[in-house]
Amino acid sequence: MVVAGTVLLNECQKRLIIMWSYRFNFMLETFMIGFLFVGISFFVSGGRPTPEQMAPALLGYLTWFFAVFAISDMSQGIREETQTGTLEQMYMSPLPSGLLLAGRSVASLFISSAMVILIGGILMLALGIRIPVRIEGVPVFALTIVGLYGFAFFMGGATLVFKQVNALSNLLTNMLLFLNGSFLTVERMPGWLEGFARSLPSTQGIDVLRRVVLDDLSLASVWQDGSLVWLTVHTAVFLFAGWGVFLWGERVARRRGLLGQY
């Protein structure tokens, strides 16, 4: 427990230090993320977005941001760290790599939360959007995030073995913005695309989150209509598959000598 706490703090500290060294880029990025939301909202609503319309969109958009952060952290982060040799140093730790990676994930979640609060807060204030804080939203949000990290681990494990996955993950996170239902309703997509969109990380989470937080539905009712069940299953599958793929990636990387630069 103490060890886990130390690892977590250590990772958070490192992330913050490194982020601080990129503070200018981060500010620009934050600004851009906020601006992108406004831009897309205008576009989607034909130039007249109302706060009521934007609330569900913002909820989806912020969740998407978590996804972007988690995925790029895992695939891009790992890719970079194989090149700098810091990943190898991490793997030379006597502590289990699972613990270290969990620490990294929590640190990344911590930072993305801070950014989401910042971006979300500014957008809500500036545009008069209201997203109520409902306690029922917490478990739904947690399930969504855990699923996202499961997916991130999946990408991370794949990046260890296939270097191209990194490029793919960029494409994927951008695609996700238009497929996870943030702006374009999943129900209105053609059948095959809807199926695909729903199987992507965050789509289902956003759907349930909206119903619980914005439409005031109880957890019981979303459980009964099956959407929460589907989210739970989805998260469990992503988590286990992601973890499995990561372990596989680690093993293959050790066998082929891919943890470092070669």
Next chain:
Amino acid sequence: MKSAIEIRSLSKTFRSRGGNDVEAVSRLDLTVEPGQVFGFLGSNGAGKTTTLKMACGLVMPTTGTVRLNGYDVGRQRGPAMRQIGAVLEGTRNVYWRMNAWQNLLYFGRIKGVSSTKLLKARAERLLRELDLWERRKDPVGEFSRGMQQKVAIAAALIADPPIVLLDEPALGLDVQASRTVQEWIIQLAKERGKTVVLTTHQLDMAESLCDRVAIMSHGRLLAHRSTGELLDLFRREFYQVRLRGVVEAEKTGAFPGFTASRENGHTVLAGEVGEELSVFDLVERARAAGMDLISVSPAEPNLEEIFVELIERAKETAGQDGGLELDAGARPAGIEIRG
């Protein structure tokens, strides 16, 4: 006493899709005793880095084991990793966006040092020893190459491991920085009893630094001896012939196995004498060819010549049964040869 590092029939074959499998390390057996400075020598691609990475648990061996102070790297990962710190070749090893101090604390915790007080004391000591204390607050990315390497070495030592692995520690360092690192390596071994394993292409450095060397070629061990013994073994057989003026390449062909170089406008031939070519023959041939002989003298062998010699022989005998065999008559028996 337990060996610091014990490598038993260690092999690594990298499989490639195209079917060109690379046998990077082949049935390596090796022990390194505590407190030694041990050098891995070998041409590019000889398998040095792969061997080190297997010792660090970063590359999984195809067969064989590595034990660090008795702990099996494959089976007892946790305790085995507490025995080593490593600086790997050609990469940063540390975070350039963080400063030296932050890096040391970060890696100390990663490597399982839980007491912050202890960690800070060690970090300070390391940074002071390496002359980095004044600049501990600057991002490592802004340091010179030599300083960056020193930070990487300090990070490898932050958990105070008994064994330190350094893959080409002086690569890209200038003379001064290289010397600092070397002095420090000696200090680590002699004053703090650490076992240091390093790889290098700078043979003069290996000669002055290493108690023992292993010469590798194509994943195999050609020789594994103490540096002194290896030098002794080759001592009497190397001669230097100094000729006045520049002698054309065709003429130096009269001395098979000798390499020619220029020094102050003279030609210096260096090579080995033996049964086919005695010292007497040397002088005769030089006279017969009308060369102006200045001197013939036994050359103090250096590790570089021995290295080249062994690698050459390994090439010649490659493919022959039994692999490499040194001329037993011309040399004291007992050089460890692996085939």
